[in-house]
Amino acid sequence: MTVKKLDSGLHILATPIGTANDITIRALNILRDADILVAEDTRVLRKLMEIHGINLNGRKILSYHDHNGEVQRPKLIALIKEGKVLAYASDAGTPLIADPGFSLTKLAIQNNIRVHAAPGASALLTALCLAGLPTDNFFFGGFLGSKSSQRIKNLQKIQNLDATIVYYESPKRTLSTLKDISKIFGNDRLISVCREMTKKFEEVIRGTVDQVIDEIKSRHSFKGEVVIVLGPPTKKEISDEEIYSALQIALQEYRIKDAATQISEQFGVPKKRSYEMALRIKAEFKKSN
Numbered sequence: 001m002t003v004k005k006l007d008s009g010l011h012i013l014a015t016p017i018g019t020a021n022d023i024t025i026r027a028l029n030i031l032r033d034a035d036i037l038v039a040e041d042t043r044v045l046r047k048l049m050e051i052h053g054i055n056l057n058g059r060k061i062l063s064y065h066d067h068n069g070e071v072q073r074p075k076l077i078a079l080i081k082e083g084k085v086l087a088y089a090s091d092a093g094t095p096l097i098a099d100p101g102f103s104l105t106k107l108a109i110q111n112n113i114r115v116h117a118a119p120g121a122s123a124l125l126t127a128l129c130l131a132g133l134p135t136d137n138f139f140f141g142g143f144l145g146s147k148s149s150q151r152i153k154n155l156q157k158i159q160n161l162d163a164t165i166v167y168y169e170s171p172k173r174t175l176s177t178l179k180d181i182s183k184i185f186g187n188d189r190l191i192s193v194c195r196e197m198t199k200k201f202e203e204v205i206r207g208t209v210d211q212v213i214d215e216i217k218s219r220h221s222f223k224g225e226v227v228i229v230l231g232p233p234t235k236k237e238i239s240d241e242e243i244y245s246a247l248q249i250a251l252q253e254y255r256i257k258d259a260a261t262q263i264s265e266q267f268g269v270p271k272k273r274s275y276e277m278a279l280r281i282k283a284e285f286k287k288s289n
Contacts, residue, residue, distance in 0.1 A: 006030060006033050006085045007085075007114065009080060010080060010086050010088065010105065011085065011086065011118060012089075012101055012105065013026075013031070013088070013089050013118035014027065014089075014090075014118060014121050014122065015091070016198065017123045017197060017225070018092075018198035019198045020052070023052070023121070031087060034086060036076075036086040037059055037061045037062065038086060038089070039063065039064070039088070040091045040099070041065070041091050044092075048089075069103055073107050076104065080108065081111070081113070088101055092121070092123070092225075093121055093122050093123045093124075094121065094122040097124055097140075098168055121198070123168065123227050124168075124227070126194070126197050126227075127166060128229065130194050131192035131194065131204065132192060133192060133229055133232075135164065137162070137164065137232070138164040138166060139158060139163045139165050140166045141158070141165065141166070142168060148176060155185070159184055159185070165230040166230075167228045167230075168225075168227055169227070171195070171223050171226050174193065178213050179213065181228075182213065185230065186209070187210040190230075191206075191209050191212050191230050191231060192204055192205065192212075192229045193216070195225070196223075196224035197225070199224070235268075238267045242267070243263060243269065243274055246267070256278045256279060260275035263278075
């Protein structure tokens, strides 16, 4: 049987976020057949290959990370242009997701090099599956920041976003980050903190922001890779009485159409609903006078 050769270019491949078996057959084939292997941490990739019985056969694993990127990227691009098939693997999960691989991929595209993606494990998608919160519309913000002031600033930018929000976080900063989230989004928003996903001590702490804060506070220690999943705002059912009262006030200053538009936007209700109610209020006012 003829073994199909890898297509030329840059292959970015997902690696397990915990359990070593969470790797695709395609990714294993790429690791076996690529000319050049590149990783954030060469020790991590070497261990993964040993677990799955893939030999280096004289190949070296080159290091590529945030600290050596400026120097390494031109060298890696030159190797691909020489005809070498290059495979890049992050330490865990899908490359380019909160990972230095983006700059390498961007440079490859600028040099008209074909980029291939071998999908697989992702902490982002795994957390969304485990959190028990809506997944039809979500925002991923990477890492919020090491300082509270930076986190607060980033959270304020998306304060009114109607979506599930996902962040990666260090276990040492998780409690502080949750407190910052509480300041911006309130303490009763639903949230899930996913820890050590796919590993032996996998855990998901679910509840309101305050409940999860209290739970983590009660722990003697809190370790492992963390993903925070914040649920979207709960949509409050607006009663006719609330709209009616607001329209009565608005109609003292604005015309029917303008008042209806203002209240529609304020309460997030259909304009038709507020407009028809405004007409009724005006009619009642004329009748009583």
